[in-house]
Amino acid sequence: MISKQIQPYFHPTTIVMLDDNQRFLENFSLQLDESLACLFYSSPMQCLQMIKRRSPRITLDQRCFSYYTRPSPGQADRVIRLDLTLIEQEISNPERFRDISVVVVDYDMPEMNGVQFCEQLRGTRIKKILLTGVADEKIAVRAFNEGIIDQFMLKNDPHITQRINSTIQDLQHRYFQEVSMMIQNTLALEPPDFIYDSAFIDYFFKLTAAHNIVEYYYVEDPHGFLLVGMHGHLFRLVIHNEEDLERSLFTLKRHKAPSRISRRVAQGKLLPWLWATPDDYGDDEEFPWEEHVHEAVRIDGVQTWYCALVDSPPADIEYDSATSSYINYLENLDEETLDKE
Numbered sequence: 001m002i003s004k005q006i007q008p009y010f011h012p013t014t015i016v017m018l019d020d021n022q023r024f025l026e027n028f029s030l031q032l033d034e035s036l037a038c039l040f041y042s043s044p045m046q047c048l049q050m051i052k053r054r055s056p057r058i059t060l061d062q063r064c065f066s067y068y069t070r071p072s073p074g075q076a077d078r079v080i081r082l083d084l085t086l087i088e089q090e091i092s093n094p095e096r097f098r099d100i101s102v103v104v105v106d107y108d109m110p111e112m113n114g115v116q117f118c119e120q121l122r123g124t125r126i127k128k129i130l131l132t133g134v135a136d137e138k139i140a141v142r143a144f145n146e147g148i149i150d151q152f153m154l155k156n157d158p159h160i161t162q163r164i165n166s167t168i169q170d171l172q173h174r175y176f177q178e179v180s181m182m183i184q185n186t187l188a189l190e191p192p193d194f195i196y197d198s199a200f201i202d203y204f205f206k207l208t209a210a211h212n213i214v215e216y217y218y219v220e221d222p223h224g225f226l227l228v229g230m231h232g233h234l235f236r237l238v239i240h241n242e243e244d245l246e247r248s249l250f251t252l253k254r255h256k257a258p259s260r261i262s263r264r265v266a267q268g269k270l271l272p273w274l275w276a277t278p279d280d281y282g283d284d285e286e287f288p289w290e291e292h293v294h295e296a297v298r299i300d301g302v303q304t305w306y307c308a309l310v311d312s313p314p315a316d317i318e319y320d321s322a323t324s325s326y327i328n329y330l331e332n333l334d335e336e337t338l339d340k341e
Helices: 022-029 044-054 060-064 085-092 094-098 114-119 134-145 160-179 181-187 198-210 242-254 259-266 326-333
Strands: 014-018 037-041 065-072 075-082 100-106 127-132 151-154 213-219 224-229 234-240 270-272 293-295 297-300 304-311
Touching: 014 022, 014 044, 022 037, 037 044, 037 326, 044 100, 044 114, 060 065, 060 085, 060 181, 085 213, 085 224, 094 326, 100 114, 100 160, 114 127, 114 134, 127 134, 127 160, 134 151, 151 160, 160 181, 198 213, 198 234, 198 297, 198 304, 234 242, 242 259, 242 270, 242 304, 259 270, 259 293, 270 304, 293 304
Parallel strands: 014 037, 014 100, 100 127, 127 151
Antiparallel strands: 065 075, 213 224, 224 234, 234 304, 270 293, 297 304
16 A cells, blocks of 8 residues: 555546456446446447547646746747646536546456556556456566556455455555646645645545545645535635744734734634735725634644634635536446446
8 A cells, every 4th residue: 555645636536447247347336435436347449449538638737837938138948837726726627537547457358358458558647457367367467567557466355345445545546646746846846845744644634534525636825725525515724834824923913903813823723814804895894804714723743734624615716516526426427337438
């Protein structure tokens, strides 16, 4: 199992299972983690056609970067720009769940064997698990060593269900490590240090599990994450370090915040998020300070972090949970029959 890491973004993806034994597929579909979006195929050729149909979408990491030429004396500089606002806007894209991250393939099939099928996926980011019999284990080892597959396991393993569910989860995270690598490398030049702090990582995944969060997206101003539940419910995790807290206190002082609020912010018990300020209100209007400060928890890691979870945060993003949530995608996927899309 790979160690957990926080990527710049993560959302559920689609898993594909391919086996020419339709009864095996039907039985196994009942044993998979019910939160997985899974398509089942008994024909390798039909499965390959489906994967090719789903491939044309431009990935988020490609959309976040733009290139332009900036003229300068005597030469032209090529500039690469990373637009981080596009990361959080991805929650409005219902197509994001259609990305295929993992395929689970049986080795012994009549149209083509599992290794031949996986060879057809070279050049894609899809992770591949090969199911084999005892007699095929040497073939699987060779395919693994050659980079054709990412994992293999014996089909008659008594713990096959548990192993597949666990391996799918691990490979999904590895998939996102790779698809977000360009963004991660760029952020590393001036990183949000909390994503590398083991104390914060532990807090983050406990928090997302407690609130049934299935997707998250790194955001700035203020630093943190946009979190999304299975049914599309939104949270905003606001994260401050000591310097951020000092800046927030200065801002509160400038806006003449009540002393009771400034005092609790100074103690690290509240975090402000001034998505509106008193300047936006008329002279005869009272600013609702309680709507702009949130209960905080302190995380002591390599640095000290103050984190506040904001339920149903204000957002400038056009987002409709009825059409863009993961549960909506799962319900639509249920309508697709075996070997048909």
